[in-house]
Amino acid sequence: MNEAGLQTRAERLAAEIAEDILSQRLPPGTRLDEQGLALRYGVSRTPVREALRQLRTSGLIDMEPHKGATVARVTAEKLEEMFGAMAEIEATCARLAAIGMTPIERRRLQALHDRMSVMAQQADHAAYIDANTAFHAAIYGGAHNEIIQDIATGLRRRLLPFRQAQFQMPGRLAQSYAEHDAVLTAILRADASAAHTAMLHHVSLVENAFEAFSSTIS
Amino acid sequence: MNEAGLQTRAERLAAEIAEDILSQRLPPGTRLDEQGLALRYGVSRTPVREALRQLRTSGLIDMEPHKGATVARVTAEKLEEMFGAMAEIEATCARLAAIGMTPIERRRLQALHDRMSVMAQQADHAAYIDANTAFHAAIYGGAHNEIIQDIATGLRRRLLPFRQAQFQMPGRLAQSYAEHDAVLTAILRADASAAHTAMLHHVSLVENAFEAFSSTIS
DNA sequence: GATGATTTGTACGTATGTATA
């Protein structure tokens, strides 16, 4: 009954710890000693060690040899860089999508966008958030490059905890929809440069929205 | 006396195995059973397991739960995607560098480029290869975004084994230098769009050079 | 398709390195 892909204790544990970090149950800076985690999650230290190694890769925790692990404490500068990188990668995806998306992919993107129009008007935040993820994922896929797609989804995952609140800002849904419209139009026109610009603009605004929302970080 | 950063057995082992893979001593498809590696490198299975987990991250090996690890067998399509991603990321770096490089960084890049002129004329392959790496690294740095820099260096590492031969092709040094010149000029002019285009072109040609050299893969 | 051999995943004990008194 486990979700596909989480076949070992270590993998399930990594997912669980990641969830606890993203949900702030394990706040930044928290010491993650192996013994304690083993106790907390009811397993031995071995899968804990492997889970920590996996999490290090995703940037969720900091580790140094012989010094153990802590929940990554993201500095404001680092976060800014992450948003910047995200914007650049997404803009690249949009550019490639504008060039290479198949007619079917373009139609599907348009259809999704149309559905999002209704969600935005009805202010259905939950639905819009899901659809928004799908919209961006569709553009990653449209780039037709699995490497770039992996980079994009990885970055998005890392930024997830800092994006939770953005759609709660008044008027953000409508604004997001309008920005998506610019991206979509450029892609459908196969205007690579415009798609790049529009997406860069869109994701950068997400960053601004975040910064406006949370004053400062650690 | 160990190199800085390789403080644990697992890390040294990972570096050693990586070296053996990149040098083709462990050719693609080779089964990497933990017991065998432990025996071969004279350690226990525990550090071997950790080393393999690290290597999976860098894409050098494929792993599936309960099924062990093999040296990654890169398909032609995958390789093409990797070169494509590399080109896009490097082009992004060049664009950002054109916008944001400091005067000092620009001067240093120019100085390096000038030294490479001599190397190209004298057909000093070894020196040019080193300088070429430095040239590209300088542009990654000029992007002023550590995340993107990490992505770029990571991709470059993964592509390293497939780039060994490129500079051996007759006339490739001079061509490379000319392409660098276009990139440099655009960056010095702070012409973001031109820098992007020139770098995309440059790295894409590296891919072509590779494809011309090696007929087919696996 | 069942069974045995092999290999990975997990548990636990020991040793080495780091930090604190």
Next chain:
DNA sequence: ATATACATACGTACAAATCAT
């Protein structure tokens, strides 16, 4: 500065899963 305490790195043994016969 030395010693003690503690956490991590490593080694070994057992359990579970895969695949070959």
